[in-house]
Amino acid sequence: MKHILAIGTATLLLATPVQAEPGKWTDEPVRIVVTFPPGGTSDLIARVLAQYFESEYGQKAVVDNRPGAGGTVAADFVAEQGPDGTTLILGNNAPFTIAPTQFEELPYDPMGDFTHIAYLGASTPALFVQPSSGITSIEDYIARANGDGITYGSSGVGSITHILGQAVDVALEIEQIHVPYQGSAPAIQDFRAGVLEAYYDMVALNGDLITEGETQPIALAAPERSPLFPDIPTFRELGHDIVIENWTGVSAPAGMDPEMVKTINDTIGAIMQMEPVIEQLAKFGIAHTPMTSEEFTAFVEGTITTWAPLIRAAKVNG
Amino acid sequence: METLTSFGNGLLVALEPANLLYCFVGVFLGTFIGVLPGIGSMAAISMILPLTFYLEPTSALVMIAGVYYGAEYGGSIASILMNIPGTPSSSITCIDGYPMAREGRAGIALFTSAIASFGGGIAGMIVMALLAPALAGLALNFGPTEYFAVILLGLVAASAVSNGNPIKGIAMVVAGLMLGTVGVDITTGAERFTMGIPELRDGVHLVIIAMGLFGVGELIVSIRANASGAHQNEIDYAKFYPTKAEWKSMFAPILRGSGIGSFIGALPGTGQTVASAVAYAVEKKVSPNRARFGKGAIEGVAVPEAANNSATQTAFIPTLTLGVPGSASMALVIGALMMYGIVPGPRLLVDHSDLFWGLVASFLIGNVLLLILNIPLIGLWVRLLKIPYRYMYPTIIVLICVGVYSLNNNVFDVWLTLVFGWVGYLMRLFRFEPAPFLLGFVLGPMMEEQLRRAMLLSRGDATVFLTRPISGTLIAITALLLAYAVYSAVKQRRARLNASAITEQ
Numbered sequence: 001m002k003h004i005l006a007i008g009t010a011t012l013l014l015a016t017p018v019q020a021e022p023g024k025w026t027d028e029p030v031r032i033v034v035t036f037p038p039g040g041t042s043d044l045i046a047r048v049l050a051q052y053f054e055s056e057y058g059q060k061a062v063v064d065n066r067p068g069a070g071g072t073v074a075a076d077f078v079a080e081q082g083p084d085g086t087t088l089i090l091g092n093n094a095p096f097t098i099a100p101t102q103f104e105e106l107p108y109d110p111m112g113d114f115t116h117i118a119y120l121g122a123s124t125p126a127l128f129v130q131p132s133s134g135i136t137s138i139e140d141y142i143a144r145a146n147g148d149g150i151t152y153g154s155s156g157v158g159s160i161t162h163i164l165g166q167a168v169d170v171a172l173e174i175e176q177i178h179v180p181y182q183g184s185a186p187a188i189q190d191f192r193a194g195v196l197e198a199y200y201d202m203v204a205l206n207g208d209l210i211t212e213g214e215t216q217p218i219a220l221a222a223p224e225r226s227p228l229f230p231d232i233p234t235f236r237e238l239g240h241d242i243v244i245e246n247w248t249g250v251s252a253p254a255g256m257d258p259e260m261v262k263t264i265n266d267t268i269g270a271i272m273q274m275e276p277v278i279e280q281l282a283k284f285g286i287a288h289t290p291m292t293s294e295e296f297t298a299f300v301e302g303t304i305t306t307w308a309p310l311i312r313a314a315k316v317n318g
Numbered sequence: 319m320e321t322l323t324s325f326g327n328g329l330l331v332a333l334e335p336a337n338l339l340y341c342f343v344g345v346f347l348g349t350f351i352g353v354l355p356g357i358g359s360m361a362a363i364s365m366i367l368p369l370t371f372y373l374e375p376t377s378a379l380v381m382i383a384g385v386y387y388g389a390e391y392g393g394s395i396a397s398i399l400m401n402i403p404g405t406p407s408s409s410i411t412c413i414d415g416y417p418m419a420r421e422g423r424a425g426i427a428l429f430t431s432a433i434a435s436f437g438g439g440i441a442g443m444i445v446m447a448l449l450a451p452a453l454a455g456l457a458l459n460f461g462p463t464e465y466f467a468v469i470l471l472g473l474v475a476a477s478a479v480s481n482g483n484p485i486k487g488i489a490m491v492v493a494g495l496m497l498g499t500v501g502v503d504i505t506t507g508a509e510r511f512t513m514g515i516p517e518l519r520d521g522v523h524l525v526i527i528a529m530g531l532f533g534v535g536e537l538i539v540s541i542r543a544n545a546s547g548a549h550q551n552e553i554d555y556a557k558f559y560p561t562k563a564e565w566k567s568m569f570a571p572i573l574r575g576s577g578i579g580s581f582i583g584a585l586p587g588t589g590q591t592v593a594s595a596v597a598y599a600v601e602k603k604v605s606p607n608r609a610r611f612g613k614g615a616i617e618g619v620a621v622p623e624a625a626n627n628s629a630t631q632t633a634f635i636p637t638l639t640l641g642v643p644g645s646a647s648m649a650l651v652i653g654a655l656m657m658y659g660i661v662p663g664p665r666l667l668v669d670h671s672d673l674f675w676g677l678v679a680s681f682l683i684g685n686v687l688l689l690i691l692n693i694p695l696i697g698l699w700v701r702l703l704k705i706p707y708r709y710m711y712p713t714i715i716v717l718i719c720v721g722v723y724s725l726n727n728n729v730f731d732v733w734l735t736l737v738f739g740w741v742g743y744l745m746r747l748f749r750f751e752p753a754p755f756l757l758g759f760v761l762g763p764m765m766e767e768q769l770r771r772a773m774l775l776s777r778g779d780a781t782v783f784l785t786r787p788i789s790g791t792l793i794a795i796t797a798l799l800l801a802y803a804v805y806s807a808v809k810q811r812r813a814r815l816n817a818s819a820i821t822e823q
Contacts, residue, residue: 038364038650044657047368065364066727068520073728076516107516151775157507179774180504182767185642189586195461195775208663283659 022267024059025260026085031064032250033078033089035071038063041284045120045248046090048280052271059267070158071095072106079108083115083256085264091116091251093160097303101311102158110304115256116297118268121286122245124222125164126203126232127152128215133197138172138219138238141198145174152176153187153199158311161200164221164244166313171240191215202246203229204285221245228282244310247303248286249296261293325447328675331376332683337676340377344384345684349691351385352392353699355402355533355714357721358525359389360647364724367654375658376673380680382651387439387630387681390590391688394431394623395699399424401536402714406528407590407626409756410598412536414611414618421614424700425558430616431623432692434572438624439685441576442583442631447678451667453584453632454639460585462772463783467792468585469765472596473757474796474803487754490745494758497522505770517730524591525725527759529718530735531752535742537711558696564616571601571617575624583629586636589645590626595757597625631681638662638674 030053032046043065050061066074071094081087089095096110108114129135135144144150154162157180165178179196181187184205190196192214203226209215210229217232221244225234235242250268252261271277272288281288291299331337351362362385370378393405398415411431418427445453460468473491500511501521512518560568575597582593601621602611611618634651636642641662643649652662660670667674702710722735742752776782784790 038367038653040649040653044653047371047657051371063368064727068517068726068728070519072516073726149777151777156504157502177774177777179771180507181771182504186586189458189640189642190461190771190775192458193461195463195772208661208665212665280657283656 021263022057022270023263024053024057025263025267026059028084028086029060029062030085031062031087033064033066033074033087035067035074035090035092035094036065037067038065041123041286042090042092042248044284045281045286048277049090049250049268049271052274052277053267056271057267070099070102072099072103072108075099075110075114076107078251078253079113081253083253085252085256085260088117088250088252088264089114090248091300092248093246093303093307096251096300097247097307098158098160098163098311100304101308111297111301113254114251115254115261115293116249116251116300117256117261117293118250118265119289119291119296119299120248120250120268120272121281121288122247123202123204123285124220124226124245125161125200126206126220126229127164127168127198127200127218128191128206128209129198129218130191130194131213131216133216135218136216138233138235138240141218142172142174145172145176150176151179151197153179153181153184153191153196155184155187155201156180156182160244160246163307163310164200164242167221167242167244167310168235168240170310170313171235171242188215202285203232204283226285228285244307247299249300251300265293321447324671324675325679327672328677328679329682331672331676332380332679336374337377337380337680338683340373340381341384341680341684342687344381345388345391345688346384346691348385348388348390349392349688352389352404352408353395354392354717354721355396355400355404355529357717357724358393358405359386360645360650361721361724362389363647363650367650370654371657375655375660375670376676378654378658379651379673379677380684382654383634383677383680384684386647387627387684388688390623390627390630391432391435391692393626394435394619395428398427398431398619399699399702400710400714401540402533403528406524407594407629408622409528409532409591410594410622410626410753411619412532413598413753414613414615417612417614418616418619423614425696426560426564426616427619428696428699429558429560429693430564430568430619432689432696433568434575434620434623435627436685436689437572438576438579438627438629439631439681439688441573441624442580442628443678443681443685445580445584445628445632446635446681447675449584450635450639450674453635458640459788461786462768462775463786463789464792465585466765466768466772467783467789467796469761469768471792471796471799472582472592473761473765474799486750490750490752490754491758491762494755494760495762497527497755498759498763499766504767505774515730517728521763522734522759523725523731524760526722526731526735527738527756528591529722530738531742531745531755533718534715534735534739535746535752537714538739538743539746540707541711560616567607567616568620571605571621572624574601574604575621576628579625579628580632582625583632584635586640586642589760590629590633591756591760593629594622594626595753595760598622634677638666638677 032050034043034046036042046063050063053059053061066077075095078087078089100106100110135141152165154165169176184201187199191199203220210217219235219238220232221242222234223243269290351357363382389405393408394411396402396404397408397411398419401412401416403409403412415427500518502509502519578597579593598621601617602608605617607615607617633648637648637651643652655662719732722731725731745752783793
């Protein structure tokens with residue numbers, strides 16, 4: 001009995017993985033490269049991270065904005081840096097999910113040139129229509145699209161909202177008229193001027209409009225209903241399996257030491273559990289799910305394959 | 319009445335010592351950044367953005383705004399003294415400001431610019447205070463058809479920006495338009511003229527054109543001209559204060575410039591450069607002194623300065639009340655507000671009225687501060703002209719390179735600026751003007767985007783431009799303007815023919 005107990009305990013102890021503690025991983029200041037200009041959601045998340053890296057763990061960090069070419073300029077730059085932990089990228093679908101399919105030639109390999117460290121969270125887009133249009137359900141929407149036709153605004157060709165629009169076209173077997181804008185703000189402006197009939201946008205950013213009754217949400221492209229908007233049904237529960245999320249995560253150049261990867265992952269995980277951070281991210285509509293680096297890597301690869309047919313369809317139809 | 323009470327409350331907020339301090343820091347920093355060619359307000363705002371996160375939202379907004387409109391005060395200084403724009407929107411001030419400096423009237427030009435900027439700023443503030451909700455409501459009625467009509471009107475009105483040969487002017491507008499198409503097309507996602515260079519996918523940035531064509535181009539011209547050690551501009555220290563006649567001639571242009579600037583600034587997406595260009599063009603058509611434009615007319619300095627300062631203030635209207643940024647700097651402002659959990663939108667006037675009115679009141683304080691700062695410094699700035707070119711020019715080139723690099727942290731942009739510098743030089747050699755080029759570059763793509771979007775939304779029905787009331791009215795005005803232009807051209811020609819016929823006799 002004693003033997004079994006002893007061997008059992010020893011085995012259990014051996015089975016416990018090496019715990020990397022959250023904490024600073026390098027004495028050099030870290031640069032978090034952002035794929036979009038300052039002021040956007042990616043940029044703000046990066047700044048929150050940088051702030052907490054420094055205040056909680058003494059890890060100095062700065063945000064480096066390198067916008068351009070759909071996030072590829074930033075990703076290309078990071079791919080060429082060394083994996084010593086001084087360069088990180090606030091990844092999202094632009095350079096890692098969309099770009100690989102959208103551009104024939106990419107100066108980097110989204111999986112091979114990067115170490116995908118930690119998943120941060122995702123925000124989900126939803127379909128909104130004019131309250132005056134009388135459309136309140138997805139069936140009404142399909143009927144209108146097949147009848148008079150319906151125009152929808154997106155935040156740009158190849159953007160996540162456009163890809164969602166494409167996915168809806170395919171799944172619902174309708175043909176919406178796509179009107180691209182530069183970002184969702186001008187689209188919402190035209191919507192409120194009454195010239196645009198529908199649009200897709202991140203649900204969290206439309207909270208005010210929904211409460212004021214200025215916009216009518218129809219469906220959400222999330223796996224489950226959002227706790228902040230419990231009245232909006234998901235596409236999935238309406239019978240159309242459309243899940244498209246705007247994910248964000250932290251990645252680094254390829255070949256990073258697994259210890260360092262674990263430290264960074266744990267540090268980020270700890271920060272994501274803090275109340276003020278959760279509140280801050282909720283304002284952007286982002287909720288965090290913890291993932292290990294391996295899970296995150298698989299996740300990124302998964303998004304490339306799942307989205308590829310949708311992106312190709314979006315590209316062809318423009 | 320209620321506006322006055324709200325403004326009063328705002329004034330109390332803005333006069334709090336902390337906000338006063340941040341306002342001062344903002345405007346001072348802004349002026350300084352504006353003077354430096356190449357580094358514009360956007361670079362300055364990105365730099366102070368992390369700092370603002372530790373401040374109260376009102377203080378942060380007051381400081382950022384201070385930098386934003388302070389830069390417009392400073393931008394004209396470089397334009398007048400060196401013919402190199404400090405900010406892209408001061409490119410228009412170069413046209414009359416620099417000739418004034420060459421005549422030795424640099425002090426007067428700087429003084430005029432300060433007064434005009436002040437006038438424009440106050441006008442913009444009044445518009446914002448009185449009309450913010452109304453303008454926001456109006457902007458809500460602006461769909462792509464209305465935008466297209468406004469831009470078309472602007473383009474036609476601004477066709478007068480060219481001083482010389484009208485054919486060359488049109489050629490430049492078209493060339494600018496063509497350059498504006500470089501990049502990914504918004505409506506189809508197709509790449510146009512990017513020649514396989516990924517950095518060109520987002521098109522050529524306005525700052526690159528402004529700094530390259532106007533800035534570096536001018537430098538190359540000056541280096542050639544001064545190679546033989548030719549004279550530096552004479553400075554008449556005694557002449558800072560304009561004469562009574564000059565004061566009088568400033569008044570109306572400032573009013574007109576502010577009016578046009580306030581309106582165009584309030585339209586999201588149009589920007590200060592458009593405002594100053596259109597105001598200049600309109601003034602040229604309307605002013606009694608129009609023959610002097612381009613050779614050193616005081617109105618030619620007052621109008622663009624009043625316009626771009628008022629446009630800078632009213633740019634906050636769509637940003638705060640609609641959440642639609644008019645420019646990249648405004649997008650930064652929205653980002654900063656969101657960090658505080660303040661969502662810009664119609665509710666902002668109601669939920670955060672302290673913030674809004676504190677900001678509006680801070681415009682008054684900021685503009686006064688800037689006037690006080692700038693007038694005594696005129697002597698200092700004018701003395702800058704005495705620095706030998708061999709020290710000044712390399713410094714300017716470095717500043718331009720740094721400023722352009724700070725846009726995207728990409729060296730490619732710097733090379734592109736130098737390329738445009740050479741293009742600007744060649745243009746000057748062959749007497750092609752850069753101003754219409756700038757206009758075509760800015761307005762062309764905007765017009766195309768709105769036109770195609772309007773057609774998409776109307777399902778291919780082109781009559782929508784005439785049936786929608788606002789756009790219909792604007793197009794009618796444009797048609798009238800064009801008709802008038804043709805009529806006066808024909809009349810002029812006939813008069814000339816008659817005159818030569820008479821002299822023959």
